[in-house]
Amino acid sequence: MAKFTDDTKRRLDALIARYPTAKAALLPALWVAQEVYGGWLPPEAMQEVADHLGVPASDVAGVATFYTMYNKRPVAHHRIEICQNVACMVNGADELIGYCERKLGIHAGEMTADGTFSVERVECLGACCHAPALMVGSTYYENVTEQTVDKLIAELANMPSESVNPPQSQMPEQGEF
Amino acid sequence: MPVEQTQLLYRHRNVPGINRLETYVAHGGYEQFRKAVVMDPEAIIEEVKVSGLRGRGGAGFPTHIKWNAFPKNRDVEHYFIINADEGEPGTAKDRDLMNALPHLLVEGCLCSMVAVRAAKCYIYIRGEYIEPWKSVQKAINEAYAAGFLGKNVLGSGLDFDIYTHLGAGAYECGEESALMSSLMGERGMPRLKPPAAPLPMISGVWKRPSVVNNVETAATIPAILELGGAKYAEIGVGSPRSRGTKLFSISGHVNKPGIYEIVLGTPFSEVVDIAGGVRDGHQLKTYIPGGSSMGFAPPTPLDYPFDYEGIPQNTQTLGLGSGGLMIFDETTDVFKVTHRLVDFYHHESCGKCTPCREGLDWLSKIYARIASGGGREQDIDLIWDICDSIRGKSFCALGEGAIWPVMTSLRLFRHEYLSYIHHGRNTYSEAGQLGA
Numbered sequence: 001m002a003k004f005t006d007d008t009k010r011r012l013d014a015l016i017a018r019y020p021t022a023k024a025a026l027l028p029a030l031w032v033a034q035e036v037y038g039g040w041l042p043p044e045a046m047q048e049v050a051d052h053l054g055v056p057a058s059d060v061a062g063v064a065t066f067y068t069m070y071n072k073r074p075v076a077h078h079r080i081e082i083c084q085n086v087a088c089m090v091n092g093a094d095e096l097i098g099y100c101e102r103k104l105g106i107h108a109g110e111m112t113a114d115g116t117f118s119v120e121r122v123e124c125l126g127a128c129c130h131a132p133a134l135m136v137g138s139t140y141y142e143n144v145t146e147q148t149v150d151k152l153i154a155e156l157a158n159m160p161s162e163s164v165n166p167p168q169s170q171m172p173e174q175g176e177f
Numbered sequence: 178m179p180v181e182q183t184q185l186l187y188r189h190r191n192v193p194g195i196n197r198l199e200t201y202v203a204h205g206g207y208e209q210f211r212k213a214v215v216m217d218p219e220a221i222i223e224e225v226k227v228s229g230l231r232g233r234g235g236a237g238f239p240t241h242i243k244w245n246a247f248p249k250n251r252d253v254e255h256y257f258i259i260n261a262d263e264g265e266p267g268t269a270k271d272r273d274l275m276n277a278l279p280h281l282l283v284e285g286c287l288c289s290m291v292a293v294r295a296a297k298c299y300i301y302i303r304g305e306y307i308e309p310w311k312s313v314q315k316a317i318n319e320a321y322a323a324g325f326l327g328k329n330v331l332g333s334g335l336d337f338d339i340y341t342h343l344g345a346g347a348y349e350c351g352e353e354s355a356l357m358s359s360l361m362g363e364r365g366m367p368r369l370k371p372p373a374a375p376l377p378m379i380s381g382v383w384k385r386p387s388v389v390n391n392v393e394t395a396a397t398i399p400a401i402l403e404l405g406g407a408k409y410a411e412i413g414v415g416s417p418r419s420r421g422t423k424l425f426s427i428s429g430h431v432n433k434p435g436i437y438e439i440v441l442g443t444p445f446s447e448v449v450d451i452a453g454g455v456r457d458g459h460q461l462k463t464y465i466p467g468g469s470s471m472g473f474a475p476p477t478p479l480d481y482p483f484d485y486e487g488i489p490q491n492t493q494t495l496g497l498g499s500g501g502l503m504i505f506d507e508t509t510d511v512f513k514v515t516h517r518l519v520d521f522y523h524h525e526s527c528g529k530c531t532p533c534r535e536g537l538d539w540l541s542k543i544y545a546r547i548a549s550g551g552g553r554e555q556d557i558d559l560i561w562d563i564c565d566s567i568r569g570k571s572f573c574a575l576g577e578g579a580i581w582p583v584m585t586s587l588r589l590f591r592h593e594y595l596s597y598i599h600h601g602r603n604t605y606s607e608a609g610q611l612g613a
C-alpha cells in the first residue's frame with residue numbers, strides 16, 4: 001500500500017528543486033521515505049521513491065543498501081548508538097556498552113522484546129574530545145557515565161520516539177525555520 | 178616563551194549568540210564578503226596563493242591551485258562543494274565550527290564562490306550531524322533574509338545559493354570523488370582521478386566545473402581577506418610551507434581534551450600542554466598526529482614544529498592530516514586500539530577494489546584470531562604481506578589510510594602483538610609499560 005501523501009510528494013518536489021537532476025534528491029528523499037514508513041525502508045518505500053523521482057528501482061535499492069543509516073529492517077523506538085572508536089574506547093566505551101547491555105538485557109545490535117530500546121556500536125561520532133559519546137535520535141550525549149545512562153533510559157522509556165521519525169527528514173525549505 | 182596563539186577562526190568562538198547573524202555582523206561578520214563580492218576573482222585567488230593556505234581536510238593540498246584550475250568565465254554553472262562529512266576517527270573540529278560559528282562557514286563559502294565563479298554551493302554534511310546541519314541551515318536562511326544570498330546579491334549582479342545536503346552514514350563519502358557521486362544520488366564510490374580522468378575543476382558534479390573543500394578551509398578565507406594574504410602568511414612559526422593557524426581536535430588521555438586553534442609550527446610539546454598535558458599521573462606512550470589514518474608516532478622527540486613538514490620522518494606517520502591529535506598513555510593496549518581501527522576500515526571499505534576489500538577482510542580476521550588467543554608468530558609476517566598488497570595498490574586513499582596505523586603500530590609495538598600471541602593478553606599495557 002502506497003504511503004506517500006500529497007504532502008509527502010510536495011516535500012519531495014521541494015527537495016528535487018534544489019538540484020539540477022531529480023536523481024540527486026535521492027538521499028534526502030530516502031530520509032523522507034524512512035520517516036513515512038516508520039523508521040525503515042521496506043521495498044514499497046524504495047519503489048515509491050523510485051516512482052516519484054523517475055529513477056530505476058534497482059538504483060534506489062543499490063543506494064539504500066550502500067548507506068548504513070538507511071534501515072533495512074524495523075528499528076527500536078530509541079536507538080542508543082554508542083561510539084566504539086578509539087578516542088571513546090580508551091575512555092571507557094566498551095565498559096559503557098557492556099553496562100547498557102546488562103541494564104537492558106540485550107546484546108549490542110539487538111533490541112528489547114517490546115521494541116523500545118536497542119544498543120548499537122557505531123563509529124566515530126566527531127565527539128572525540130568529550131569521550132565517551134553516544135547518540136539517540138539527533139541528540140548527542142557526551143562524557144557519558146553510567147549515571148547518564150540510567151537517567152537517559154528512565155527518561156526515554158516514556159518518551160515518543162525520535163528515531164522512528166528520523167530528524168534527517170525534517171529538511172526545512174530554503175528560507176524556513 | 179610559548180608561541181603566542183593568534184586566534185583567527187575562533188576569535189569570537191565564545192561570544193554568546195555568535196551563531197546568529199545579528200551578533201556575527203556586530204563582530205565584523207560579512208565585511209569580508211562585502212569586499213570579496215566586488216573583487217576580481219583572480220585577485221582573491223592571488224591572496225589565497227600568497228597566504229599559503231593548504232586544504233584543512235586532510236591532504237593539505239594548496240587551495241589556490243585547485244581554484245586556479247577553474248575556467249575563467251561563467252559560461253556554464255560552477256559548483257563549490259563543502260566537505261562536512263567529518264568521519265576520520267579523532268576528528269571533531271568541523272562539527273564544533275558548524276555548531277558554534279555557522280555564519281563563518283557561510284561567509285567563507287560566499288567568498289570562495291566569488292573566487293571560483295560559482296553561483297551554487299552544496300554543503301555535504303554527514304548524516305549524524307543533525308545539530309550542525311540545523312545550525313548551518315539556520316544561518317543560510319538568515320543570510321537569505323539579510324540579502325547575502327539570493328539574486329543580485331548586494332547589487333553585484335551575481336546570484337548565490339547555498340544548500341545543505343545530508344549524507345547517510347559512509348566514511349568513504351568524505352573522499353572527494355565519492356562525495357561528488359553521493360551528492361548526485363549515487364553510491365559513495367570513488368572515481369578515476371586525473372590524469373586518467375579530467376580534473377573536477379573542469380568536469381565534476383553533473384559534468385560541470387566543481388571543487389570540494391573542507392569546512393575549515395572555507396572558513397579560513399575571510400581571515401585571509403581581512404589580513405591580506407601576506408600578513409596571514411606571516412603567522413606560523415615552523416616551515417615556510419605551513420602558514421596560518423589550524424584547528425586541532427585533541428582527544429584521548431589529556432587533561433583538557435577539546436578543539437583548539439593553534440598556530441602552525443608550534444612545538445608539539447606545547448600543543449600537548451595547551452590541552453592540559455597528558456592526564457595527571459600518566460606518561461605519553463604514543464599518539465596519532467592527525468586522524469587515525471596517519472598512524473602511530475613514538476613519544477620522542479617532542480620538541481619539533483607541529484605542522485605539515487615538521488613531523489619527524491622517524492615517526493613514519495603520514496603527517497598532520499585532519500588535525501585529529503589522539504594522545505595515548507601507558508595504560509593503552511595498542512594492539513587492541515589497532516584492532517578496533519582495522520575493523521573500522523574493514524567496515525567502511527566501499528568494496529570497489531580488491532586489495533582494500535579483500536586485504537582488510539583478511540586483516541580483520543587475523544586481528545580477531547590474535548585477540549582471542551589463537552595467534553601465531555607467522556601472523557606478524559602475514560600482516561606485513563597484506564599491508565604490502567594494499568600499499569600503493571588501492572583505488573583510493575582509504576586503503577592506504579587503513580594500513581598506516583597497522584604498520585606503524587606493528588613497527589613500534591611488535592612486542593604487544595607477541596604478548597597476545599604467546600600469552601593471550603597484553604602484559605605490557607597491563608603493567609603500564611611504555612615500551613618493551
Ligand SMILES: Cc1cc2nc3c(=O)[nH]c(=O)nc-3n(C[C@H](O)[C@H](O)[C@H](O)COP(=O)(O)O)c2cc1C
Pocket residue numbers: 231232233234235236237238240260261262263264265348349350351352353354389390391392394395573574575
Ligand atoms: C576515506 C577518506 C575520507 C575523507 N574524509 C574527509 C572528510 O570527512 N572531510 C574532509 O574535508 N576531507 C576528507 N577527505 C579528504 C578529501 O578527499 C579532500 O581531500 C578534501 O575534502 C579536500 O578539501 P581541502 O583541500 O579543503 O582539504 C577524505 C579522504 C579520504 C580518502
Ligand code: SF4
Pocket residue numbers: 349367525526527528529530531533534571572573574575576577
Ligand atoms: S581503497 Fe577501499 S574504499 Fe577505496 S575504492 Fe578501494 S575498496 Fe573502495
Ligand code: FES
Pocket residue numbers: 083084085086087088089123124125126127128129131133266267268
Ligand atoms: S572516537 Fe568516539 S566520537 Fe570520535
